[in-house]
Amino acid sequence: MVVADGVIDFGTGLDEAGQMATIKDVAARAGVSPATVSRALSGVSYVSPGIDARIRKAVADLDYTPNRLASNLRRQSSMTIGLLISDVKNPFFAAVARAVEDLATQHGYSTVLCNSDDDLVKERRYLDVLLSERVAGLIVTPADEHASSIAAAVEASVPVVCVDRRIVDADADTVLVDNIGGVGHAVDMLVNGGCSRIAIVVGREQTTTATERVTGYRDGLRRHSIPVDEALIVHSDVRGGDTTALYDDAEGRLGAVIRDENPDAVIITNGPLIPGSLAAITRSGRTVGTDIAVIAFDELALSEYVGLTTITQPTDDIAGQAVRLLLERMAGDAGPSREIVFRPKLVERASSVLTARP
Amino acid sequence: MVVADGVIDFGTGLDEAGQMATIKDVAARAGVSPATVSRALSGVSYVSPGIDARIRKAVADLDYTPNRLASNLRRQSSMTIGLLISDVKNPFFAAVARAVEDLATQHGYSTVLCNSDDDLVKERRYLDVLLSERVAGLIVTPADEHASSIAAAVEASVPVVCVDRRIVDADADTVLVDNIGGVGHAVDMLVNGGCSRIAIVVGREQTTTATERVTGYRDGLRRHSIPVDEALIVHSDVRGGDTTALYDDAEGRLGAVIRDENPDAVIITNGPLIPGSLAAITRSGRTVGTDIAVIAFDELALSEYVGLTTITQPTDDIAGQAVRLLLERMAGDAGPSREIVFRPKLVERASSVLTARP
DNA sequence: TTGAAAGCGCTAACAC
DNA sequence: GTGTTAGCGCTTTCAA
Numbered sequence: 039m040v041v042a043d044g045v046i047d048f049g050t051g052l053d054e055a056g057q058m059a060t061i062k063d064v065a066a067r068a069g070v071s072p073a074t075v076s077r078a079l080s081g082v083s084y085v086s087p088g089i090d091a092r093i094r095k096a097v098a099d100l101d102y103t104p105n106r107l108a109s110n111l112r113r114q115s116s117m118t119i120g121l122l123i124s125d126v127k128n129p130f131f132a133a134v135a136r137a138v139e140d141l142a143t144q145h146g147y148s149t150v151l152c153n154s155d156d157d158l159v160k161e162r163r164y165l166d167v168l169l170s171e172r173v174a175g176l177i178v179t180p181a182d183e184h185a186s187s188i189a190a191a192v193e194a195s196v197p198v199v200c201v202d203r204r205i206v207d208a209d210a211d212t213v214l215v216d217n218i219g220g221v222g223h224a225v226d227m228l229v230n231g232g233c234s235r236i237a238i239v240v241g242r243e244q245t246t247t248a249t250e251r252v253t254g255y256r257d258g259l260r261r262h263s264i265p266v267d268e269a270l271i272v273h274s275d276v277r278g279g280d281t282t283a284l285y286d287d288a289e290g291r292l293g294a295v296i297r298d299e300n301p302d303a304v305i306i307t308n309g310p311l312i313p314g315s316l317a318a319i320t321r322s323g324r325t326v327g328t329d330i331a332v333i334a335f336d337e338l339a340l341s342e343y344v345g346l347t348t349i350t351q352p353t354d355d356i357a358g359q360a361v362r363l364l365l366e367r368m369a370g371d372a373g374p375s376r377e378i379v380f381r382p383k384l385v386e387r388a389s390s391v392l393t394a395r396p
Numbered sequence: 397m398v399v400a401d402g403v404i405d406f407g408t409g410l411d412e413a414g415q416m417a418t419i420k421d422v423a424a425r426a427g428v429s430p431a432t433v434s435r436a437l438s439g440v441s442y443v444s445p446g447i448d449a450r451i452r453k454a455v456a457d458l459d460y461t462p463n464r465l466a467s468n469l470r471r472q473s474s475m476t477i478g479l480l481i482s483d484v485k486n487p488f489f490a491a492v493a494r495a496v497e498d499l500a501t502q503h504g505y506s507t508v509l510c511n512s513d514d515d516l517v518k519e520r521r522y523l524d525v526l527l528s529e530r531v532a533g534l535i536v537t538p539a540d541e542h543a544s545s546i547a548a549a550v551e552a553s554v555p556v557v558c559v560d561r562r563i564v565d566a567d568a569d570t571v572l573v574d575n576i577g578g579v580g581h582a583v584d585m586l587v588n589g590g591c592s593r594i595a596i597v598v599g600r601e602q603t604t605t606a607t608e609r610v611t612g613y614r615d616g617l618r619r620h621s622i623p624v625d626e627a628l629i630v631h632s633d634v635r636g637g638d639t640t641a642l643y644d645d646a647e648g649r650l651g652a653v654i655r656d657e658n659p660d661a662v663i664i665t666n667g668p669l670i671p672g673s674l675a676a677i678t679r680s681g682r683t684v685g686t687d688i689a690v691i692a693f694d695e696l697a698l699s700e701y702v703g704l705t706t707i708t709q710p711t712d713d714i715a716g717q718a719v720r721l722l723l724e725r726m727a728g729d730a731g732p733s734r735e736i737v738f739r740p741k742l743v744e745r746a747s748s749v750l751t752a753r754p
Numbered sequence: 755t756t757g758a759a760a761g762c763g764c765t766a767a768c769a770c
Numbered sequence: 771g772t773g774t775t776a777g778c779g780c781t782t783t784c785a786a
Contacts, residue, residue: 060779071757076781086755103528107474108779111465111762118508125494129697132490136483136637139509148525151479151497151509167506170464279494309697316701339487339667340698343674418763429773434765444771466763469778 155278225258513636
């Protein structure tokens with residue numbers, strides 16, 4: 039409430055005894071029953087205008103805020119959605135987290151953040167907590183396509199939407215990007231630019247994201263009748279959030295491949311792998327965009343500055359659709375599960391064109 | 397429970413009727429009272445070994461998980477901490493969020509994520525929700541040093557720890573970095589490298605972070621007897637998470653200053669301002685590290701790759717201390733408020749040394 | 755349209 | 771050391 043010219047009184051909602059007002063206090067002050075107050079405030083059923091006004095006045099007078107804990111227990115559901123992702127430090131997931139949180143808030147839900155590091159044990163533990171908190175819904179990037187713990191959540195009939203990755207054990211709504219097409223497009227661009235020994239740096243195998251991106255790579259090469267050389271497929275199996283480990287791993291493995299296999303292009307299949315991969319290229323004495331072409335999945339803050347060609351995912355749209363699907367399920371939609379696939383955008387910059395062609 | 401060679405049964409915890417087991421069910425099965433079950437599981441008071449074993453067996457048999465909603469209501473507190481930051485898309489905050497969430501989880505707390513965009517109205521709304529959810533504690537980056545809504549939380553005696561920024565209206569524990577010293581160090585390095593017209597790009601004025609960093613700049617110049625030229629201080633007042641707006645704003649404003657004032661160095665005072673600032677430099681026809689030196693606060697994924705000298709904050713330590721202080725307060729510590737200041741680390745790379753000195 | 759009453763599942767006094 | 775009892779604050783039957 040505004041007290042005087044711009045001064046806002048942020049009351050504490052406490053009475054003289056330091057107690058929060060309850061629905062009973064409001065009811066007493068408005069001369070009605072707690073049930074009526076509940077109905078008036080939740081809007082579930084009609085309350086006559088006079089009574090309604092009295093209730094609102096009492097609410098204002100007492101600075102009443104409903105106690106969510108009580109409401110939660112009674113309804114056996116909290117107004118929260120669980121967001122279980124691999125790691126918020128990954129800019130892709132950060133963008134998703136941001137968009138999910140914004141939309142959840144707009145619909146009255148809080149967002150509980152969980153970072154699984156793609157660790158099935160952690161994932162399971164988070165899910166346990168989330169379920170025991172009776173979250174209204176779940177947005178998850180499964181650590182493994184056979185993510186049995188997520189299947190359990192689905193069976194416990196908590197609405198679940200998978201983002202970025204699929205699961206095969208249960209059917210859940212899924213929102214992701216056309217990984218095969220995205221990488222395929224990158225392969226096309228590189229081949230058309232004259233590259234023929236294209237290496238690819240891939241994250242953990244257990245996610246559908248990683249496997250699909252490799253499939254896109256194989257399919258792409260096949261389309262151009264270029265044989266797949268398994269030695270050019272660089273697997274990093276570092277898990278989750280350890281930036282340094284990821285960096286070192288990508289640098290080491292790709293560095294070796296560059297030395298031994300002499301690729302003329304590299305596709306980096308996710309954001310966290312980019313720094314180490316670029317370092318590997320530099321330390322091998324190559325120059326990105328001059329004697330080795332590079333295309334990377336995901337956008338980093340400085341991708342544009344360094345002229346890195348990227349396959350960019352529409353994070354806002356992905357999160358938007360995920361929340362929309364989740365809200366529909368939470369509203370009781372029991373239809374068959376849906377999958378929404380976005381086409382990633384190839385943002386062409388200097389790194390994907392070789393200037394030092396012979 | 398492991399059923400057979402590696403197969404794990406993730407039971408749903410439902411009985412034949414599809415109902416979750418309650419503490420009463422466990423009590424009945426173990427032949428004790430619900431209170432004893434509660435005590436055994438929470439460990440608050442001694443329970444004789446035999447009974448304890450029976451209880452644990454019953455818990456396992458029924459696949460019982462305590463209902464947190466009930467526990468929350470009874471205790472008038474949820475096992476949740478509120479994390480109210482400006483924007484998770486900012487890598488600094490993402491790193492803090494990650495570390496906070498990890499530690500919170502280790503101590504049995506869930507983390508609710510809120511992005512305020514440094515908007516006082518949003519901040520207030522989030523705080524209202526968080527308080528009505530009876531969070532056990534709050535970790536906040538106040539949008540404004542006169543953040544009355546946070547003061548209200550402090551008065552409602554919810555433990556609060558401020559991170560990255562101070563508030564002046566209330567006393568709350570605070571964990572941050574020595575901004576003045578950090579920027580001062582950067583100024584020293586630039587001046588010692590021969591720069592004398594040092595521009596600085598600063599974020600919103602209302603946060604203590606921004607003002608302190610400018611103070612560090614002024615103090616630094618004064619130490620070297622270089623007069624402060626106000627025209628070299630570039631203020632961006634874009635708020636919160638709009639990456640594009642920040643980019644454009646920083647680029648436009650710094651671009652103008654480079655054209656008009658011909659600085660030989662730029663200090664960029666936070667991560668989100670870096671891309672636009674670097675773009676401004678490039679588009680003005682200058683080259684970072686050749687004819688214009690650059691030092692930037694905060695680390696980005698590609699800072700090392702582009703050779704950007706940075707003033708790096710120890711995000712894990714910051715978050716670690718914030719959580720530690722918060723846990724102490726939640727445990728009832730009512731001592732005077734504390735402030736923990738970390739020294740940022742100057743990571744010297746190519747951008748801060750001018751190679752094209754006459 | 756409104757009220758009375760029950761109860762969500764747990765925990766904390768207080769007894770024994 | 772364990773049981774009994776009461777009640778956290780709300781929502782939702784059910785009845786009037």
